Each structure stands twice: as C-alpha cells, then as structure tokens.
Amino acid sequence: MVCMNITKRSLHMIQQKRREQTWMPIKKSQLLPPLQRRIFLNLAKKDPQTINETAKAIKGHYKSSWLAFNSLEKKGMIRKVASKKYRGNEYPCFWITESGVFIALLEGANPATLLEKTLKIYPKNKDLQYLLEISPILGTDAFNVAFSAILGKGQLEPIDTTTIMVTQMQKKLSSDEVKQIITILKKYPEQYRQFRENVEQLRESVQILDSI
Numbered sequence: 001m002v003c004m005n006i007t008k009r010s011l012h013m014i015q016q017k018r019r020e021q022t023w024m025p026i027k028k029s030q031l032l033p034p035l036q037r038r039i040f041l042n043l044a045k046k047d048p049q050t051i052n053e054t055a056k057a058i059k060g061h062y063k064s065s066w067l068a069f070n071s072l073e074k075k076g077m078i079r080k081v082a083s084k085k086y087r088g089n090e091y092p093c094f095w096i097t098e099s100g101v102f103i104a105l106l107e108g109a110n111p112a113t114l115l116e117k118t119l120k121i122y123p124k125n126k127d128l129q130y131l132l133e134i135s136p137i138l139g140t141d142a143f144n145v146a147f148s149a150i151l152g153k154g155q156l157e158p159i160d161t162t163t164i165m166v167t168q169m170q171k172k173l174s175s176d177e178v179k180q181i182i183t184i185l186k187k188y189p190e191q192y193r194q195f196r197e198n199v200e201q202l203r204e205s206v207q208i209l210d211s212i
Contacts, residue, residue: 033068035064035065036068036071038060039054039058039060039069039078040072040077040096040103040107042054042058043095044101044104044107044109044114047095047120048082048095049093049094050084050091050094051065051091052091054094076099077096078094078096078097079097081121095117095121098125105132105135111135115133118132126188129188130184130185131161134181137177159201161198162194162195162198165195166199166202
C-alpha cells in the first residue's frame with residue numbers, strides 16, 4: 001500500500017503555502033446565485049440540454065435562463081457539448097464542464113449520476129472518472145480543496161487530487177476505506193502511478209519542513 005507517513009501539521013503548512021500563492025478568496029455563494037444554481041444542478045443530473053429545455057424543466061423564464069446560462073458559461077462552469085435540430089434550426093446543448101463537476105459535488109449532485117454522464121461526455125478524462133468513483137468514500141467535504149484550486153487556477157492539477165486524498169485518509173478514513181480507494185485507483189494505472197509519485201513528493205516536502 002502507498003505510504004501515508006505525513007504529519008498533519010506539515011501537510012497543513014504545505015496546503016497553507018499553496019493557498020497563499022495561487023488560490024482566490026471567492027465563496028460558493030458568490031459564484032452561484034439561486035437561478036444559476038438551479039440550472040447548474042439541473043444539468044448535472046440530466047443529459048445535455050438546450051436553454052429552452054432547461055427553462056421548461058425548472059419552470060423558469062427563457063430570458064432569465066438565457067442570462068444565467070451566459071453567466072455560467074463565462075465562469076467556466078458549463079459549456080456547449082452538442083447540438084440538436086428543431087424545425088430546421090440548430091440549438092446548442094449544454095452540460096457542466098470538467099472542472100464544474102467538482103463544484104457540482106459540493107453543491108449536492110449525485111456522484112453516481114455524475115460518473116454516468118461523465119463517462120459519456122468526457123470519456124477520455126480518467127482523472128475525473130476515478131475521483132468521482134472515490135468521492136462517496138472520501139465524502140464531498142474533501143472537494144472544498146478542489147473548489148479552491150479550480151477558482152484559483154481554472155483547473156485541478158494532479159498534486160491537488162493527491163492532497164485531497166492524503167488529507168482525508170489521515171483525517172477520518174478507516175483502513176478498509178483506504179484499501180477501497182487504492183483498489184479503485186489501480187483500475188487507472190496512469191493515475192495510480194501519478195498518485196504514488198505525488199505522495200513521494202509530499203513526503204519529501206514534509207521532511208524538508210520538519211528539518212527547519
């Protein structure tokens with residue numbers, strides 16, 4: 001099993017330093033006003049939809065929904081992933097972005113549904129797939145780190161995902177739950193290799209901090 005011999009104090013110091021350097025102080029409440037949140041979560045549990053389909057699903061007005069879609073798209077939380085024709089006209093269909101999936105988890109979207117949709121819409125993104133698989137074990141509060149990283153950098157890097165997992169593993173997970181996570185990771189060889197390398201980097205950083 002991957003060695004997790006990293007002290008909580010040292011890990012906290014690493015996380016704090018990285019936050020100060022790269023993460024933006026934006027709250028979830030500032031990012032998702034009520035209508036945008038309803039639209040975002042509606043998309044998260046369904047196949048890609050047009051603006052009109054979403055407006056009908058949430059019983060909203062088209063114009064306000066159109067404005068909310070524009071805002072969500074500018075924030076990088078939804079994107080056009082397909083299109084459909086109706087009476088000779090073509091309309092874009094939207095779904096949440098790969099980065100937006102982590103925010104959807106924090107907002108209460110179902111991990112199994114997100115994984116099902118992600119496999120169809122982003123079939124090549126193995127990082128996203130394995131994180132969705134382990135999210136029921138880690139707990140959604142683990143993805144507060146993902147939320148901050150996405151806001152600060154526009155994406156989630158491998159070292160961010162390792163920090164998320166190591167933090168949760170040391171905080172509250174049982175040995176059986178850690179084994180479950182490693183079993184899932186081994187289904188994704190490249191991601192498992194990267195995880196092991198990142199854990200080793202964290203251990204080296206901790207050794208440096210502990211020697212100061």
